[in-house]
Amino acid sequence: MIEAIVTDIEGTTSSLSFVKDVLFPYARQHLPAFVAEHCADPEVKALLDDANRLAGGQLEQAALIEQFIAWIDADQKITPLKSLQGLIWLDGYQNGDFTGHVYPDAVRNLRAWQERGLKLYVYSSGSVQAQKLLFGYSDFGDLTPLFSGYFDTRIGGKREAESYRKIADELALPAARILFLSDIKEELDAARAAGFATRWLVREQAADAAADHPQVADFDAIRF
Numbered sequence: 307m308i309e310a311i312v313t314d315i316e317g318t319t320s321s322l323s324f325v326k327d328v329l330f331p332y333a334r335q336h337l338p339a340f341v342a343e344h345c346a347d348p349e350v351k352a353l354l355d356d357a358n359r360l361a362g363g364q365l366e367q368a369a370l371i372e373q374f375i376a377w378i379d380a381d382q383k384i385t386p387l388k389s390l391q392g393l394i395w396l397d398g399y400q401n402g403d404f405t406g407h408v409y410p411d412a413v414r415n416l417r418a419w420q421e422r423g424l425k426l427y428v429y430s431s432g433s434v435q436a437q438k439l440l441f442g443y444s445d446f447g448d449l450t451p452l453f454s455g456y457f458d459t460r461i462g463g464k465r466e467a468e469s470y471r472k473i474a475d476e477l478a479l480p481a482a483r484i485l486f487l488s489d490i491k492e493e494l495d496a497a498r499a500a501g502f503a504t505r506w507l508v509r510e511q512a513a514d515a516a517a518d519h520p521q522v523a524d525f526d527a528i529r530f
């Protein structure tokens with residue numbers, strides 16, 4: 307019996323286009339000024355140092371900013387980039403520049419699952435802060451009361467089974483009682499390898515006839 311649901315965001319609860327056409331361009335536009343203004347802040351300095359180490363060199367700030375932008379353009383799921391994006395997006399949400407896109411079917415079913423007593427969690431490449439912002443400033447208002455916890459790539463990569471084993475440990479549940487929702491097959495493969503139940507959201511891509519994960523077009527089609 308499923309007792310908890312862990313959901314991905316981009317392509318699952320929320321549209322690919324919101325992330326790629328709103329959030330990423332906003333971060334790309336505001337990153338240089340944000341880094342210039344906040345580079346001495348301890349949290350930001352730590353992120354810059356982490357990024358510099360990942361970039362393999364002792365990049366000067368201007369070169370590091372260019373590296374960040376190249377990572378954004380390549381949709382690289384790099385943890386310090388994701389954390390920096392979360393800090394930048396805070397301004398955008400608070401200024402009302404945008405609200406977080408969540409599909410109506412996702413809101414409807416997350417609410418119904420919570421009412422049935424299931425615990426709901428998020429696991430996204432976006433930072434925990436970015437996750438809380440998207441749901442906190444969503445098209446439907448503050449949806450954060452729906453969720454009991456959030457995970458990002460600080461627990462591990464989304465294509466690594468060990469990450470899901472760690473999540474199951476944090477939830478203190480047998481993996482088989484946790485349902486993972488995502489649009490990415492490799493993430494679902496890793497979750498299944500850890501013993502999770504899976505549903506493959508095929509909202510914006512063609513269904514795969516040979517899929518070895520149950521495919522659903524939206525949250526209304528999820529049965530368990």
Ligand SMILES: CSCCC(=O)C(=O)COP(=O)(O)O
Pocket residue numbers: 314315316317325329383388429430431432433436437440464
């Ligand atoms: C949480 S909003 C930003 C989402 C993001 O940066 C991202 O890469 C989302 O990837 P996901 O793992 O949710 O498909």
Ligand SMILES: [Mg+2]
Pocket residue numbers: 314315316317318488489490
């Ligand atoms: Mg996704």
